[in-house]
Amino acid sequence: MITLENVSKVYPPSVHGLRDVSLTIDPGEFVSIVGQSGAGKTTLARLLIAEERPTQGRIEIGGWDITRIRPREVPELRRQIGVVFQDFKLLPKKTVWENVTFALEVAGASSKRIRDVVPQVLKIVGLDEKGHRFPRQLSGGEQQRVVIARALAHGPKILLADEPTGNLDTINTGEIIELLQKINAFGTTIVLVTHNREVVNSLRRRVITLGDGKVIADHRHGKYLLPS
Numbered sequence: 001m002i003t004l005e006n007v008s009k010v011y012p013p014s015v016h017g018l019r020d021v022s023l024t025i026d027p028g029e030f031v032s033i034v035g036q037s038g039a040g041k042t043t044l045a046r047l048l049i050a051e052e053r054p055t056q057g058r059i060e061i062g063g064w065d066i067t068r069i070r071p072r073e074v075p076e077l078r079r080q081i082g083v084v085f086q087d088f089k090l091l092p093k094k095t096v097w098e099n100v101t102f103a104l105e106v107a108g109a110s111s112k113r114i115r116d117v118v119p120q121v122l123k124i125v126g127l128d129e130k131g132h133r134f135p136r137q138l139s140g141g142e143q144q145r146v147v148i149a150r151a152l153a154h155g156p157k158i159l160l161a162d163e164p165t166g167n168l169d170t171i172n173t174g175e176i177i178e179l180l181q182k183i184n185a186f187g188t189t190i191v192l193v194t195h196n197r198e199v200v201n202s203l204r205r206r207v208i209t210l211g212d213g214k215v216i217a218d219h220r221h222g223k224y225l226l227p228s
């Protein structure tokens with residue numbers, strides 16, 4: 001469960017990223033976060049992974065108060081929340097296999113676990129045949145699937161994706177969204193930040209709309225309500 005209680009974020013000197021946001025996301029939900037540019041979506045995403053700290057309020061993830069999390073606890077949080085952001089950030093000189101393996105090594109996984117998990121996650125994202133390729137030998141959609149595989153390797157309870165399809169065409173976008181739905185069906189909570197009206201409307205899942213740092217709509221079977 002993700003809980004925000006009266007969370008505000010002010011960037012110095014006085015830019016409001018979020019204003020008094022309270023919300024709860026239950027385990028297993030698939031939530032889209034929408035809102036116009038500057039509405040606070042990425043601020044919310046960054047707060048959830050403790051890349052930023054709230055100026056006011058309280059954030060809990062799975063019963064863990066991360067409001068004042070210590071730097072040495074951040075890696076543990078990142079294992080619970082897999083992160084997929086728009087800029088792919090794959091290591092260009094490592095293969096698909098090595099990119100996923102490296103993330104697990106850094107997290108201190110045993111070699112047995114690495115041998116078990118890497119083929120599993122590459123299969124989930126449909127890249128088990130392309131493990132030996134380098135990122136430049138993959139399409140944009142495939143690269144994004146590697147990023148998702150890497151996030152899944154830690155067995156996160158939550159997958160947080162900020163504009164994961166921002167650079168992709170319609171077909172690749174559809175594939176990524178299908179993949180997120182499949183991951184959600186396995187039980188992982190999905191938080192998807194997106195500008196994509198078709199994606200949000202086709203999902204028919206919860207939609208939280210932010211505007212000027214506040215929650216302006218929150219619908220269980222929501223639609224993309226903003227003007228484009």
Ligand SMILES: Nc1ncnc2c1ncn2[C@@H]1O[C@H](COP(=O)(O)OP(=O)(O)OP(=O)(O)O)[C@@H](O)[C@H]1O
Nearest residue numbers: 011015016017035036037038039040041042043044
């Ligand atoms: N590091 C920062 N320092 C100062 N102001 C920031 C910082 N990051 C974001 N902001 C400001 O906070 C507000 C919310 O930004 P945020 O990045 O959360 O918006 P967003 O909804 O993700 O927008 P977009 O759709 O363009 O990605 C904006 O006014 C932005 O200028």
Ligand SMILES: [Mg+2]
Nearest residue numbers: 041042043162
């Ligand atoms: Mg953003």
